Amino acid sequence: MTMSEPAVLTRGLTKIFGGQPAVDGLDLEVPRGSVFALLGPNGAGKTTTIKLLLNLLQPTAGEIRVLGLDAAKDSVAVRRRVSYQAETQRFYPRVRVEELFCLCKSLYPRWNTERVTRYCRIFELPPYARVGELSKGKLTLLALVLAVGPEPELLLLDEPATGLDPLRRRQVLQLLVEEMAGGDRTIVISSHQLQDVERIADRVGFLLRGKLILSRPLEQLLGEEKKVRVLFPGSPPADLPGWPGVRRVAREGSHLLISLSGHLDEVLGRLNRYEDVAFEVLDQTLEDIFVEYAGGEEVTWKGGEND
Amino acid sequence: MWFRVEPGRGVPIYVQLMEQIRRAVASGVLAPGEQLPSVRELALQLSINPNTVSRAYQELEHEGIIYTLRGRGTFVAASSHTLTDRERLRRLNEAVEKLFVEAYQLRCTPAEVLAAVKKKVAGMGGKDTQKEEIEHDDE
Secondary structure, eight states, X not given: OGGGSOSEEEEEEEEEETTEEEEEEEOOEEOXXXXXXXXXXXXXXXXXXXXXXXXXXXXXXXXXXXXXXXXXXXXXXXXXXXXEEOSSOOOOTTSBHHHHHHHHHHHOTTOOHHHHHHHHHHHTOOTTSBGGGSOHHHHHHHHHHHHHTTOOSEEEEESTTTTOOHHHHHHHHHHHHHHHSSSOOXXXXXXXXXXXXXXXXXXXXXXXXXXXXXXXXXXXXXXXXXXXEXXXXXXXXXXXXXXXXXEEEEEETTEEEEEEESOHHHHHHHHHTSTTOEEEEEOOOHHHHHHHHHSOOOOOOOSSOOO | OXXXXXXXXXXOHHHHHHHHHHHHHHHTSSOTTOEEOOHHHHXXXXXXXXXXXXXXXXXXXXXXXXXXXXXXXXXXXXXXXXXXXXXXXXXXXXXXXXXXXXXXXXXXXXXXXXXXXXXXHHTTHHHHXXXXXXXXXXX
């Protein structure tokens, strides 16, 4: 039965810190074998969510199932099948890289020495260096290698490429692609590197103030979130903000900028009924969409006034 | 064959990949019968999700531009006549729409636009016969 369950499933997941909800009624579902990117501004609750999944934090309310198991009751079994790369690394500074690997090998039955060795060579991680001597970037890479070594079914990565140079970031992506290929490994990744996310994510979830405000396949999201810049020769239709899919209408000089979430064909059909209307459809990047959803209010045209 | 995807262009990556393969086939950079990299190879080469490569390959296969032999790989098809006339015209219109917007913003006159199109189309000679074949096939 558990095989058919999603890799992650939460219902009404809530965590309150000092009276404030850090995670607020989260219904999260991550299909097995997918790459799910958890996006959102700083403080949106991404790290808290990941820690809740691992039972490193206990929820104030709600239900969490990981790989078909109860995150709290079966936490030992969950930890055996799930790896986590934290945002910041804490290791004993005097331990050597190779000693860490030896320790992990004894702890995890499926530890993949061959793969770990290869990644270390790619990342130029010196086996005999003490962890305390490694740079911040190398520590991040070490944590990533430690996370993939046990061949986990679920990989939770919190900002895995922060502070890395473009070459290393690309190598991290290649590692992730390799981990994805040929298997039903699930990856949940929190990142601000939205271009990297575009490369690898199947699905994105946007967290804002602890709430999941959007969870959609990436291709669908990019296909549906459009802007339409339109110039009406006369006064624009007063009911425009209420058209299907219209999230917002902003004024841009003589033009109006419509933010659409789906219903593009219908909106274009309606626009075409106006004589001499000129419009252009603008694609949006994941970053545009992020800013749009996370950003504050812009000046919005509510319809009606005609200046 | 060297492919390149640009995240942050607002176009889904599988669509970018499809565009490039279509163009490479149309221009002869990829010859009929030529083998394409495997899903895994291309995913690693471009650092993109293997599902994205699969999706692009599936859609191109659906269009008849490439075909897959189980266990052998993915290859460029001999001809790509499988698009319906309606779909061909829809895509053409889409391209014309883009041309229109660009021309409008450049303040081009209709004569200038037509002249530019005629000049480009004049070089298409060989494709005309192909077009007739398609129409013939449909009957």
